[in-house]
Amino acid sequence: MKVILFFFLLSFCSFSQTKGVVKDEAGNPIPFVSILVENETIGVSSEEDGSFSIAVDASKNLVFSAVGYETKTVKVTEAKNVQLPKKVFELGEVVISPAKKQKTVKIGDDYGRGEIRYYSQQTTAKHFAYTEEAKNHPFLKEITIYTKSKIDNAKINLRVLKANQDGSPGEDILEENYIILVKNGGKNTTVDMQEFHIEIPAEGIFIAIEALKINENKFYKKGPKYKDITGNIKRMDTFTYEPFFGYLPSKENTCWYFSGNWTQSGLHKMKNPKSYENLLMKKYHDHYLELAMSITLTN
Numbered sequence: 001m002k003v004i005l006f007f008f009l010l011s012f013c014s015f016s017q018t019k020g021v022v023k024d025e026a027g028n029p030i031p032f033v034s035i036l037v038e039n040e041t042i043g044v045s046s047e048e049d050g051s052f053s054i055a056v057d058a059s060k061n062l063v064f065s066a067v068g069y070e071t072k073t074v075k076v077t078e079a080k081n082v083q084l085p086k087k088v089f090e091l092g093e094v095v096i097s098p099a100k101k102q103k104t105v106k107i108g109d110d111y112g113r114g115e116i117r118y119y120s121q122q123t124t125a126k127h128f129a130y131t132e133e134a135k136n137h138p139f140l141k142e143i144t145i146y147t148k149s150k151i152d153n154a155k156i157n158l159r160v161l162k163a164n165q166d167g168s169p170g171e172d173i174l175e176e177n178y179i180i181l182v183k184n185g186g187k188n189t190t191v192d193m194q195e196f197h198i199e200i201p202a203e204g205i206f207i208a209i210e211a212l213k214i215n216e217n218k219f220y221k222k223g224p225k226y227k228d229i230t231g232n233i234k235r236m237d238t239f240t241y242e243p244f245f246g247y248l249p250s251k252e253n254t255c256w257y258f259s260g261n262w263t264q265s266g267l268h269k270m271k272n273p274k275s276y277e278n279l280l281m282k283k284y285h286d287h288y289l290e291l292a293m294s295i296t297l298t299n
Contacts, residue, residue: 016058020080021050024069030084032157032177032212033066034123034258038073041122041259044213063260067159068176073260105137108294111146113186116246116292117281119148123258124245125161125169125208126291130200137297140198143207146292148186149243150219156180156243157210158191163203169262170206173198179212182243200297206256207293213241249287265289 022033029050036043037054038061046052056062058076065071069084107128128134143158158178162170174196182189198205211217223236249268256262265288270278273285 017053017055018058018062018076018079019051019053020082022046022052022064022066022082022084023050025083025085030066030069032155032179032214033064033069033084034210036063036065036260037061038063038260045211047214047216065260066177067157067172067174102299103137104141104296104298105133106294106296107131107133108144110144110188110294111246111248111292115248116146116148116186118247118249118284118289119244120247120289121211121241121244123208123210124291125159125206125256125258125262126293127163127167127169127204127206127254127256128200128295129204130202134200134204134297137299138199139298140193140196140200140205140295141298142190142192142194142296144188144190144294144296145209146186146246147182147189147243148246149182149184150240151217151242152184154182154217154242155212155214156182157212159206159208159210160193160196160198161206161208162201163206165203169208169256173205186246194298207295208258209245209291209293210258211241211243211245217241217243246292247289248292249284250290251287252290253288255289255291 022030024030031046031048031050033046034043035046035052035054037056044052044054056076060076061073062076062079063071063073064082064084066084068087070087072084074082158180160173162173164170180191218239219242220237220239223238225233225235228234253264256264267286268284268289270285272278273282
């Protein structure tokens with residue numbers, strides 16, 4: 001018991017609740033900023049008033065990133081007030097012009113509840129190549145992603161990015177956050193993109209879904225009861241940030257994941273994939289995880 005208590009106190013002393021606010025150069029709060037512990041997947045998002053709170057080791061660094069702003073790495077001890085400079089956008093080969101809206105083609109499928117067995121909240125970008133279909137239908141009309149939420153109107157940030165020469169996600173095409181509302185339940189969430197008139201470049205395009213870890217997205221669940229050190233009965237309630245995104249097994253590695261920078265994951269490995277407990281999940285073994293997302297193009 002003394003050993004357990006020692007490690008508990010050590011953990012409590014190492015981690016503290018860091019609170020701060022993110023603003024632009026004019027002093028205006030920046031909502032929905034991604035705030036990650038450097039080189040880790042632990043993080044939160046800023047609220048609509050730019051405020052944030054995160055439990056983190058004081059010796060760590062925090063990475064602040066948001067669409068339309070320069071990414072900034074800040075020491076935890078200096079994160080009370082963070083200012084992000086605006087980014088100057090250079091569209092390069094991405095052409096924005098009115099679409100004719102005559103014919104459409106869908107890249108990918110609509111996914112049903114029974115197909116999805118793997119869910120995650122990790123910010124993921126999926127690459128869509130410049131195929132013959134994209135050449136003949138070059139404008140992005142709709143994006144569809146399979147989502148699962150325990151609350152109504154959960155918020156996520158949708159991003160559209162160029163592809164770098166090495167195949168990784170590049171600069172944002174949209175100049176600001178595009179916040180999407182996700183309904184309660186497991187379903188396909190479709191987003192109309194016609195207002196942006198985005199033409200698919202020759203390197204293809206990335207569509208990214210960014211989870212927002214904000215108070216508005218919290219779902220509280222009653223936990224088990226327990227006795228504290230004084231003998232009083234308490235209950236350990238927990239919460240999750242909603243929604244979650246569906247993934248499917250794939251032989252192609254089309255997705256990149258953001259944890260301060262964009263990286264790819266290797267093949268998904270399972271222990272005892274042939275066991276009865278893994279009967280429904282074994283299709284993911286020795287496959288890449290692919291975001292359950294499709295796009296509709298038009299000419």
